[in-house]
Amino acid sequence: MTQRKIGLTGGIGTGKTTVSNYLAKTYKLPILDADIYARQAVEINSPILNKIAQRYGTEILLSDGSLNRQKLGEVVFHNNEERIWLEQQIHPFVRQRFAEEMNKLPSNSTVILVIPLLFEAKLTNLVTEIWVVFVDEQQQITRLMQRNNLTIEQAKARINSQMPLVEKCQKADVILDNSDSLESLYKQIDAALTS
Ligand code: ATP
Numbered sequence: 001m002t003q004r005k006i007g008l009t010g011g012i013g014t015g016k017t018t019v020s021n022y023l024a025k026t027y028k029l030p031i032l033d034a035d036i037y038a039r040q041a042v043e044i045n046s047p048i049l050n051k052i053a054q055r056y057g058t059e060i061l062l063s064d065g066s067l068n069r070q071k072l073g074e075v076v077f078h079n080n081e082e083r084i085w086l087e088q089q090i091h092p093f094v095r096q097r098f099a100e101e102m103n104k105l106p107s108n109s110t111v112i113l114v115i116p117l118l119f120e121a122k123l124t125n126l127v128t129e130i131w132v133v134f135v136d137e138q139q140q141i142t143r144l145m146q147r148n149n150l151t152i153e154q155a156k157a158r159i160n161s162q163m164p165l166v167e168k169c170q171k172a173d174v175i176l177d178n179s180d181s182l183e184s185l186y187k188q189i190d191a192a193l194t195s
Contacts, residue, residue: 003102004110007127009118011165012158013144015133015178015185020114022186027193030105034115034123037097041090042067048089055085077161091121098126110193119171120163131192132172134165135179 010016023029042049044065053061056075062068076083098113105111115123124130135143137159144155159165169175174192178185 003105003107003128005102005127005129006110006112007118007124007130008112008114008133009116009130009168010133011135011140011162011168012116013140013147014135014165015176016114016116018178018182018185019131019133019176019189020112022189023112023193026186027110029110029112031112031114032098032101034094034098034113034117034121037094038090040097041093048093051089052086087121091123094121095123095126098123117162119168124171129173130171131174131176132165132168133176133178134169135177137165139179140165 008016008019020031020033024031040046042052049061049067052067052072056072060068060071060075072086076086102111113127115121115126118124118127118130140159141152141155144150144158145152148155150158174195176185176188176192
């Protein structure tokens with residue numbers, strides 16, 4: 001048997017965490033999270049953080065030497081070239097961490113890889129199937145505004161900075177439609193897992 005490696009992705013705030021929490025709690029599946037590895041990539045004194053500080057100056061750091069994420073976010077949000085440079089530093093590290101963690105798991109296990117930028121970061125070859133969590137755009141905007149305390153313009157800007165959700169759905173093996181209740185979402189997850 002080979003590992004069943006489910007790549008869980010979607011748009012910002014569409015429900016990836018809600019799905020992975022359910023899979024962990026109900027099915028006790030191991031969850032590997034790209035966001036955690038991306039944070040490890042830029043830990044204090046890490047080689048990548050040092051490169052970032054060389055490129056943007058120490059003003060990109062907070063007084064304790066950790067990364068000023070908000071400042072870096074402002075740099076890359078407005079500058080595509082810099083965003084690409086940054087991703088080239090971080091994505092190989094994330095890929096390596098996934099490989100390490102999957103090696104620790106039994107060869108016949110099912111594992112969930114939560115990767116918000118699965119397509120953008122070209123990490124699809126890490127997984128054996130792709131699940132996309134979808135919500136209709138109106139719901140996505142509403143939930144994002146509520147959860148992150150954003151204006152409608154801010155919510156839309158974040159959504160529009162990503163690959164369109166419909167495009168992700170076209171590349172999915174499974175689409176989980178999270179536009180309705182949690183109960184409806186959980187039923188779809190149960191079905192997808194046993195299929
Ligand atoms: P991010 O991309 O920011 O990491 P995410 O894809 O992990 O977000 P969640 O954090 O799971 O998304 O969900 C976003 C918000 O929507 C949360 O506040 C969550 O509680 C809420 N939410 C998720 N699913 C539903 C649902 N079916 N009904 C109502 N609220 C929901």
